Amino acid sequence: EPEVTQTPSHQVTQMGQEVILRCVPISNHLYFYWYRQILGQKVEFLVSFYNNEISEKSEIFDDQFSVERPDGSNFTLKIRSTKLEDSAMYFCASSVGTSSSYNEQFFGPGTRLTVL
Amino acid sequence: AQKVTQAQTEISVVEKEDVTLDCVYETRDTTYYLFWYKQPPSGELVFLIRRNSFDEQNEISGRYSWNFQKSTSSFNFTITASQVVDSAVYFCALSEVSGGGADGLTFGKGTHLIIQP
Numbered sequence: 043e044p045e046v047t048q049t050p051s052h053q054v055t056q057m058g059q060e061v062i063l064r065c066v067p068i069s070n071h072l073y074f075y076w077y078r079q080i081l082g083q084k085v086e087f088l089v090s091f092y093n094n095e096i097s098e099k100s101e102i103f104d105d106q107f108s109v110e111r112p113d114g115s116n117f118t119l120k121i122r123s124t125k126l127e128d129s130a131m132y133f134c135a136s137s138v139g140t141s142s143s144y145n146e147q148f149f150g151p152g153t154r155l156t157v158l
Numbered sequence: 159a160q161k162v163t164q165a166q167t168e169i170s171v172v173e174k175e176d177v178t179l180d181c182v183y184e185t186r187d188t189t190y191y192l193f194w195y196k197q198p199p200s201g202e203l204v205f206l207i208r209r210n211s212f213d214e215q216n217e218i219s220g221r222y223s224w225n226f227q228k229s230t231s232s233f234n235f236t237i238t239a240s241q242v243v244d245s246a247v248y249f250c251a252l253s254e255v256s257g258g259g260a261d262g263l264t265f266g267k268g269t270h271l272i273i274q275p
């Protein structure tokens with residue numbers, strides 16, 4: 043069964059460094075998303091992406107964050123200058139976008155980001 | 159603004175008991191979608207169900223059932239004859255419909271379900 047994949051599974055970085063988290067959405071899906079989950083807390087929406095542009099973003103998604111679909115398969119989240127509070131599990135998700143499966147989002151296994 | 163409340167932080171039951179996880183939501187929209195996700199100890203988020211606001215029929219899938227009541231803004235999840243493998247954190251989520259199809263989900267804080275053998 044097709045699934046969303048994410049790399050790396052765990053990323054450790056120093057405060058102030060740039061990180062890029064990578065995702066490969068399910069191949070026929072058209073909508074892509076990033077969420078984060080700080081340890082022990084709820085999952086929070088960051089951004090959605092469709093047709094090569096941001097569709098919706100939350101207040102969390104400030105100028106430090108950017109997303110890109112550099113080729114036909116990858117979907118990336120970049121954090122320009124990491125802060126301690128960026129430490130979290132980052133989930134990528136995708137949805138096919140048909141009316142019968144509207145917004146049915148399938149999540150990847152997550153990347154645990156640790157900022158030291 | 160939309161909001162999802164899962165008042166039960168943690169529930170512990172003995173295997174084979176039935177258990178209901180509560181979810182109450184708030185939204186100003188008349189068209190919206192409700193979801194349940196399971197997060198086992200391994201950490202991934204597993205999609206369980208999606209419901210649109212116009213479909214109030216209860217749904218049953220094996221040991222799982224969902225009760226959607228617009229009158230009380232609730233979308234509760236029941237596991238019948240619980241098993242140890244059901245132990246996980248369960249999240250209820252809501253998305254409003256912007257028309258663009260890429261709507262972010264608003265999650266509740268989750269209910270940690272512990273099934274004891």
